[in-house]
Amino acid sequence: MKLGFLLCCLCVFTAPTCSTSERCDDWGVDTMKLIQAYEGEPARIRCPLFQDFLKHNYSTAHSAGLTLMWYWTGQGKDLEEPVNIRLPNNRIIKDKDTLWFRPAIINDTGNYTCMLRNTTFCSRVAFPLEVVRKDADSCVSQAVKPEVVELPLEHTERLPCPDTDGFFPVNVTPSVTWYKDCISENFYERLPQGLNLTFIVVRSNYQGNYTCIVTYEDSGKIYNLTRTSEVKVVGPPEDEKPPSMTTPNAKTLYEFAAGEEMLLSCEVFCPFVRNSRNDVWWTVDGKKLEENTERIIITESVNEQLGGAKTIKVSLSIKQVTVEELKRNYTCAARNSLGEVSRQAPVKEKVGTPRYITELACGLGATLFLVVCLIIVYHVYWLEMVLFYRAHFGTDETIGDGKEYDVYVSYARNAEEEEFVLVTLRGVLENEFGYKLCIFDRDSLPGGSK
Structure with a gap:
């Protein structure tokens, strides 16, 4: 049975011939996995080869004889060198597929590479770590982008302190202090409960940045973790609906004379719908206008409203419209994940005043x-x-x-x-x-x- 398991691992991780031992699959720098940490606080880097690239866990790779090694390139440097895990006080340690910094310092900023290899297999990927200082007179740094959390209006919700699992032993109960926009306050209708902040009722003025500072002890040392979530108050699920169109409508007739500028406006109200995008577009004779053309110009403006709702206005204009263009079919359409709405803009040619009537009117007016x-x-x-x-x-x-x-x-x-x-x-x-x-x-x- 053990022999079968090893053969299975070799089928996954080994190359066809031994001549490939010099080659290493390099996945480059994964800039989408930027890790940010505050100076003086613990930080960790997990090697993404197992979850994102090889789809096998660390134990399976280790049983197949593969070794995980760590390298780094300091900020502003070109030379890649092994990560020194023999620093005093074990400031940097390797634990299975994770590299720990207790604590991280500014000089730790750089690109970190994890390499998994044996005599016949090699694969590597790099990703950046950025260690930042907190802004003056602030509990956070503007350089660190907070995680966005959407809370529905008038609901009871719980906001967790993010990315704290595994940082402290399970038998340790940390102390947690909550801040809103870096101000400690008595949270009315919001109840701090350790690593969670419970919103008894979510209101629109509770929107903002919430920071939790976690303090715990590990191996006789005191550490702090600073985490921030950007709370956005959105419409409740019961208000999620398809978009509704204000203009064009059946009550409005658009009349233009040949040679004038034709301007058609489409205004759509889009209520907040979770995990949905809002699309508004014009069609001419049933053909969707993907982009501006030489004759037709499309402009769009978005007005953000309470609860994540939006009013989207898309205008269609033709500078000097022709008689043929006035006879075409102009339709505006909008949709989200719950439905679609469309409406035609009724366009007709404006009937001009006869010339003799104009001259007579001018003459009478001058005489009078x-x-x-x-x-x-x-x-x-x-x-x-x-x-x-x-x-x-x-x-x-x-x-x-x-x-x-x-x-x-x-x-x-x-x-x-x-x-x-x-x-x-x-x-x-x-x-x-x-x-x-x-x-x-x-x-x-x-x-x-x-």
């Missing part, structure tokens, strides 16, 4: 405007116009009428009115326009004209 202006001028300046006409074009109406005077002037006997009558009024009417004035004090003599 001129008449109004003349009426206003006459109303304001009618006396000046009459006097001007009489002075230049009118006949002398006083000839043959048998009257000695044209105007009789009576006034209050005070200095102001007397000056106006004798100087101003007399000067204008007698000297400029030739009227004969009968002024009371000047011409009303006993036995004179009445």
